[in-house]
Amino acid sequence: MPTAPLLTVEDLRVAYPQRDGGLQEVVRGVSFTLGRERLGIVGESGSGKSQTGRAIMGLTAPGAVVSAKTLRFDGEGGRGIDLLTCPPQQRRALRGGRMAMVLQDPKFSLSPVMRIGAQIEETLRTHLPVSSSVRRARMLQALADVGIEDPARVARLYPHEVSGGMGQRAMIAMMLVAGPELLIADEPTSALDVTVQLQVLGILDKLVRAGSGGQHDGQHDGKREGNGMGLIFISHDLRLVSSFCDRVLVMYAGRVVEEIAAAELHHARHPYTRGLLNCLPQLGAPAHPLPVLQRDEAWSR
Amino acid sequence: MIGLRVDGLRVVYDGFAAVDGLSFEVAPGESFGIVGESGSGKSTVLRALCGLAPLAGGRIAFTGSGSGSGSGSNMPAEAGSKAWCRQMQMVFQDPYGSLHPRHTVDRLLAEPLAIHGIGQGREREARIERALDEVGLGRGFRFRYPHQLSGGQRQRVAIARALILEPPVLLLDEPTSALDASVQAEVLNLLEALRAQRGLSFVMVSHDLAVVTHLCQRLMVMRRGRAVEMLAAEDLAAQRVQTDYTQQLMQAAAGFVRVGV
Numbered sequence: 001m002p003t004a005p006l007l008t009v010e011d012l013r014v015a016y017p018q019r020d021g022g023l024q025e026v027v028r029g030v031s032f033t034l035g036r037e038r039l040g041i042v043g044e045s046g047s048g049k050s051q052t053g054r055a056i057m058g059l060t061a062p063g064a065v066v067s068a069k070t071l072r073f074d075g076e077g078g079r080g081i082d083l084l085t086c087p088p089q090q091r092r093a094l095r096g097g098r099m100a101m102v103l104q105d106p107k108f109s110l111s112p113v114m115r116i117g118a119q120i121e122e123t124l125r126t127h128l129p130v131s132s133s134v135r136r137a138r139m140l141q142a143l144a145d146v147g148i149e150d151p152a153r154v155a156r157l158y159p160h161e162v163s164g165g166m167g168q169r170a171m172i173a174m175m176l177v178a179g180p181e182l183l184i185a186d187e188p189t190s191a192l193d194v195t196v197q198l199q200v201l202g203i204l205d206k207l208v209r210a211g212s213g214g215q216h217d218g219q220h221d222g223k224r225e226g227n228g229m230g231l232i233f234i235s236h237d238l239r240l241v242s243s244f245c246d247r248v249l250v251m252y253a254g255r256v257v258e259e260i261a262a263a264e265l266h267h268a269r270h271p272y273t274r275g276l277l278n279c280l281p282q283l284g285a286p287a288h289p290l291p292v293l294q295r296d297e298a299w300s301r
Numbered sequence: 302m303i304g305l306r307v308d309g310l311r312v313v314y315d316g317f318a319a320v321d322g323l324s325f326e327v328a329p330g331e332s333f334g335i336v337g338e339s340g341s342g343k344s345t346v347l348r349a350l351c352g353l354a355p356l357a358g359g360r361i362a363f364t365g366s367g368s369g370s371g372s373g374s375n376m377p378a379e380a381g382s383k384a385w386c387r388q389m390q391m392v393f394q395d396p397y398g399s400l401h402p403r404h405t406v407d408r409l410l411a412e413p414l415a416i417h418g419i420g421q422g423r424e425r426e427a428r429i430e431r432a433l434d435e436v437g438l439g440r441g442f443r444f445r446y447p448h449q450l451s452g453g454q455r456q457r458v459a460i461a462r463a464l465i466l467e468p469p470v471l472l473l474d475e476p477t478s479a480l481d482a483s484v485q486a487e488v489l490n491l492l493e494a495l496r497a498q499r500g501l502s503f504v505m506v507s508h509d510l511a512v513v514t515h516l517c518q519r520l521m522v523m524r525r526g527r528a529v530e531m532l533a534a535e536d537l538a539a540q541r542v543q544t545d546y547t548q549q550l551m552q553a554a555a556g557f558v559r560v561g562v
Contacts, residue, residue: 195550280485
């Protein structure tokens with residue numbers, strides 16, 4: 001479903017200074033546009049996939065050098081925002097509000113000393129001027145939206161009192177409560193069990209398709225019309241990504257080596273993509289020994 | 302070749318039965334898998350087997366033997382004893398956490414030899430070099446520190462450390478879940494080759510059904526400390542499963558299914 005771009009990335013580069021004074025580029029000229037669709041970014045550790053996501057959010061570690069020809073966020077309201085040159089306050093206002101990021105492990109990304117409900121309300125306090133009773137209602141609704149059955153109870157709990165799957169749902173609720181237009185999910189299910197993984201993906205799927213405000217228009221003020229949001233799904237799991245996303249970017253050594261419609265994945269042409277697909281053991285199709293990925297110097301050039 | 306027989310295994314932590322009356326058998330030379338979601342007790346079973354978890358009940362015994370006398374007279378009896386550990390070694394999940402960060406590979410591999418009083422000086426060195434060759438690292442890696450190795454190389458060191466005592470039984474706790482797919486393939490191939498070469502018995506724990514069926518001939522599905530189902534790898538591959546729970550796990554492993562579009 002190609003729609004007007006929400007995010008335009010052109011020639012994005014992220015480099016970190018080395019001890020010898022040089023710069024090492026970990027993202028080397030990534031370009032793509034994102035509409036209100038699901039885009040997967042797949043690659044192995046060190047391929048630059050997470051760094052790409054963090055650069056878009058403006059969460060790159062201090063000291064890094066981020067550059068791009070274009071890094072523009074075109075949300076609602078017409079005027080595009082140049083993410084590289086906009087003032088830090090504007091960036092801060094966007095982050096968590098109109099663009100949000102779900103991280104890998106709820107154990108490390110939720111505050112251990114704050115109740116879950118308070119953490120979710122904090123997002124609202126930062127981004128929307130609403131009364132505390134509305135805030136509380138929105139927080140409970142957000143928890144209910146991610147499939148938590150007793151939101152009032154869970155809101156009172158601390159992160160260590162809930163399971164991994166529940167923690168991850170709480171984090172998704174926190175990211176979605178302000179109704180973002182762009183959601184970046186960096187390995188949102190890797191720390192979870194396979195069965196819980198599917199539930200979390202199901203929730204993301206529902207929310208992305210409906211738009212975060214879609215199901216309850218009119219109930220809450222300040223929420224936009226639900227017309228779906230843009231999702232960037234970052235993962236190392238090629239199969240999972242292809243079953244969930246519309247389009248997949250395959251990254252290798254800081255570059256996008258292949259872009260392919262998820263449904264066409266089995267027609268992938270790049271040897272790296274093919275190698276990645278082949279080296280996974282498959283139920284019902286035994287291969288002994290497993291084919292091993294033969295890396296080619298030319299891929300990283 | 303050595304196998305295992307486990308009868309009524311129980312492990313209790315603070316009144317909570319992590320493993321609750323579990324019985325299974327691993328034939329000599331067999332590769333046996335345990336699957337289940339987190340909290341099902343699958344890792345605790347491995348820890349109990351090698352003496353790292355306190356037994357609250359049940360028996361673990363080695364079967365088959367080098368001496369050919371059935372469930373042998375000269376088999377060690379006490380889980381966790383030195384003689385026991387000679388028979389059974391474990392490879393842990395996280396190669397970033399299971400290797401001492403300030404020990405060189407040489408020292409990591411020398412430690413089991415020192416504990417068990419095997420060899421001296423030159424002989425030990427030869428054994429370490431051989432172990433490194435066997436896991437495909439080569440002796441060039443002997444004086445490196447773990448932080449100088451990639452995840453796959455670290456897991457190879459962990460495998461070399463487990464095998465340097467030449468135990469007939471190897472316990473594998475999610476040996477590839479921290480690794481990239483391409484590296485996972487290499488490590489799985491290595492494990493398979495080593496098993497064929499040495500006639501090892503494997504007990505492998507994983508949450509990834511595809512990985513377990515790749516490496517194991519038979520597997521046990523666990524939930525809440527109990528066995529839900531035992532089945533052959535071929536049955537799983539052909540989707541011949543009996544319980545709903547296993548069915549659920551299988552569907553989950555097949556990936557996300559989009560409803561409508």
